[in-house]
Amino acid sequence: MGMSNQNDHSTALIRLLVMALVLTGVAVLCGGVVVDAVMHPARYAAVEKAGMAEEPVAAAAPVELIENGIDLASGFIAEGEYQLVKTTCTGCHSGKLVLQNRADREGWLAMIRWMQQTQNLWDLGADEDKILDYLATYYPPEDVGRRANLAIEEGGWYWIGE
Numbered sequence: 621m622g623m624s625n626q627n628d629h630s631t632a633l634i635r636l637l638v639m640a641l642v643l644t645g646v647a648v649l650c651g652g653v654v655v656d657a658v659m660h661p662a663r664y665a666a667v668e669k670a671g672m673a674e675e676p677v678a679a680a681a682p683v684e685l686i687e688n689g690i691d692l693a694s695g696f697i698a699e700g701e702y703q704l705v706k707t708t709c710t711g712c713h714s715g716k717l718v719l720q721n722r723a724d725r726e727g728w729l730a731m732i733r734w735m736q737q738t739q740n741l742w743d744l745g746a747d748e749d750k751i752l753d754y755l756a757t758y759y760p761p762e763d764v765g766r767r768a769n770l771a772i773e774e775g776g777w778y779w780i781g782e
């Protein structure tokens with residue numbers, strides 16, 4: 621009887637210790653997340669963004685914000701392979717420089733070749749076809765592209781970067 625009593629006490633003590641250990645673990649984990657969130661807010665930006673869906677778009681918009689079908693960061697029409705074009709074509713200059721031009725496929729290819737020969741643009745490999753498809757589709761020569769043009773003006777891409 622005395623023996624089993626002592627066992628009960630030890631079991632209770634062990635349970636307490638285990639619980640304290642678990643609680644400490646949880647506390648450390650939560651503290652770690654908070655510290656991480658303070659030091660690296662970008663990691664938690666997606667969570668924030670989801671919560672602010674109804675808020676007006678700020679000038680320093682996160683990269684993937686789209687308004688009226690226009691990717692705000694680059695000014696590109698947010699369809700097709702625009703993300704690939706954005707990544708490839710806005711590293712050296714703004715998207716505006718790209719959008720100041722209209723051309724058919726050959727015209728866009730000529731601009732790419734010109735940049736490769738004179739501006740250190742790298743070999744685009746398999747991406748070249750996709751990029752040309754996008755540019756020739758959404759930014760064709762002026763007369764053909766009137767509708768795309770109007771859409772851009774309505775989208776108001778020109779105020780980006782104010």
Ligand code: HEC
Pocket residue numbers: 705708709710711712713717718719721731732735739740741742751755
């Ligand atoms: C390695 C850097 C670099 C990359 C990447 C780059 N460009 Fe350029 N691009 C330039 C430079 C430099 C100029 C000249 C800028 C100037 O004249 O102010 C230029 C100019 C241009 C022009 C203006 C040409 C003209 O005569 O008006 C267009 C259009 C253009 N780039 C499109 C693109 C597209 C499309 C891509 C993606 C395939 C791209 N660029 C990627 C460096 C680059």
